[in-house]
Amino acid sequence: MDDKSLVDSATFSFFAMGAFVGFSLGYCYWKSQPVENQQQSDEQPITEPKSGGKVYRMIIGVRNDLKMGKGKVAAQVAHAAVAAYIKASEKAPKALSKWSKYGQAKITVRLDSEAEMMELANDAKEAGILVSIIRDAGHTQVEPDTRTVVAFGPAPKDELDRVTGHLKLY
Structure with a gap:
């Protein structure tokens, strides 16, 4: 060599x-490194918390009386989910973390009127649940400043059920 x-x-x-x-x-x-905001996949199913842990959810109420189109409803629900996430990151980071860890459950329910929306929002606030009300800009299907949807939480399921458990799915 x-x-x-x-x-x-x-x-x-x-x-x-x-x-x-x-x-x-x-x-x-x-x-x-910790895994944040991991998406659900077939390889790694998201499970419920072990016994003693609380299930966290976000409930999003949609006003049915406005007769919004499907795309409009989808956009308003997305606005509500984002607004609730931002509010929780500032005011309830532990609840947000638990909600994020176990699948970020979002349940959409039907509201019959603005009056019902506001009554439930007040009840939720009194119960210590975060509330995010979305007002539309009014460029398409509804008048400007119309309250279209409300997000409750994220919060423990049992606390949300006391306020929204009677509502029908959207």
């Missing part, structure tokens, strides 16, 4: 060893 092939062999060995060590350290670091 000549000197050049010994250098090439040694260089390759050091490169391979460095690559292996770098990959191993990177993998260990990656595996040690």
Whole structure:
């Protein structure tokens, strides 16, 4: 063997060893990091909390009297979910974390009127449940500043049920 092939062999060995060590350290670091906002997949089902833990949900009430189209309802529900998430991140981060960890359950229910919406919102606030009311800009199907949907929570299921448990699914 000549000197050049010994250098090439040694260089390759050091490169391979460095690559292996770098990959191993990177993998260990990656595996040690917490997983946030992990999406549900077939490989890793989301489970309910172990006994003693509370199930957290978000309830979104849609005003049925406005007769909004499906796309409009979808947009308003999305606005409510985002608003509730932002409010919970500021005012109830522990509840938000528990809700996020166990699947981010969102249940959409039917409200018959603005009066019913406001009465339930007041009841929820008195019970210590976060409330996010969405008002529409009025560019398409409803008048400006119309209250269209309300989000309750995220909060424990049993607390939400005391306020919204009687409502029908949307």
